[in-house]
Amino acid sequence: MKENYFDTLAKGWNTPQRKNTSENIKEIILNKFDNKPHSQVKALEIGAGDGILAILLSEHFSKIDCIDSSSGMREEFLKNKEKFMTENIFIYDESFLSDNVHRYDLIYSQKAFHHIVDIEAELRSLKEVIDKDGVFYLIDLCTVPREFHNDFPDFDGHDGFSKDEIYTYFENTGWEVTDYEIIMQGKRNGIDFSMFMAVGKVKQQ
Numbered sequence: 342m343k344e345n346y347f348d349t350l351a352k353g354w355n356t357p358q359r360k361n362t363s364e365n366i367k368e369i370i371l372n373k374f375d376n377k378p379h380s381q382v383k384a385l386e387i388g389a390g391d392g393i394l395a396i397l398l399s400e401h402f403s404k405i406d407c408i409d410s411s412s413g414m415r416e417e418f419l420k421n422k423e424k425f426m427t428e429n430i431f432i433y434d435e436s437f438l439s440d441n442v443h444r445y446d447l448i449y450s451q452k453a454f455h456h457i458v459d460i461e462a463e464l465r466s467l468k469e470v471i472d473k474d475g476v477f478y479l480i481d482l483c484t485v486p487r488e489f490h491n492d493f494p495d496f497d498g499h500d501g502f503s504k505d506e507i508y509t510y511f512e513n514t515g516w517e518v519t520d521y522e523i524i525m526q527g528k529r530n531g532i533d534f535s536m537f538m539a540v541g542k543v544k545q546q
């Protein structure tokens with residue numbers, strides 16, 4: 342079986358820089374979401390890693406279910422959950438989506454989608470678990486050169502996404518993009534990158 346590279350990164354994932362990014366993303370999410378009082382929100386995070394963003398949001402939301410495909414990340418998530426005494430966040434593997442009977446007011450994902458090979462299949466699954474008035478905040482990389490992931494062995498994900506690609510993925514899967522903005526810029530391995538936030542709603546028939 343192919344090794345999950347994130348298992349090997351998990352223990353060192355929680356750097357001050359990543360924590361700082363998650364703090365900024367937390368503020369963006371909280372400022373943007375006004376569908377209902379934050380204390381009533383049931384959220385789902387896709388690709389939650391070691392849980393830092395979920396921990397930051399947990400004091401504002403009612404409950405956050407999280408999914409991550411790396412067992413190493415899930416272990417770190419549980420350690421952080423205990424360390425920060427966070428009762429209302431939960432971590433599962435990807436099978437959670439198919440078994441799930443819950444409906445979420447907010448689904449969000451930070452820097453995980455470019456690691457998901459079949460974006461349209463993922464978007465179709467998320468449609469099944471979002472509340473009819475729910476929103477999806479997709480936060481990820483704009484297009485980057487292939488070298489961006491040179492340090493990631495056998496990288497089979499996406500070199501970020503163009504705005505057109507995001508609109509097309511959403512359109513093809515019954516979502517609509519209701520807002521799109523560039524929210525952050527940075528440099529990694531000497532390569533400049535930007536991050537976008539796309540807001541999705543399920544298209545009403």
Ligand SMILES: C[S@@+](CC[C@H](N)C(=O)[O-])C[C@H]1O[C@@H](n2cnc3c(N)ncnc32)[C@H](O)[C@@H]1O
Nearest residue numbers: 347388389390408409410411414451452453456
């Ligand atoms: C670049 S990391 C980002 C982690 C976290 N969101 C953060 O910003 O610190 C990508 C995460 O997505 C997870 N991941 C990749 N494919 C996934 C999938 N199909 N379903 C759920 N999680 C996935 C990886 O295990 C990894 O923890």
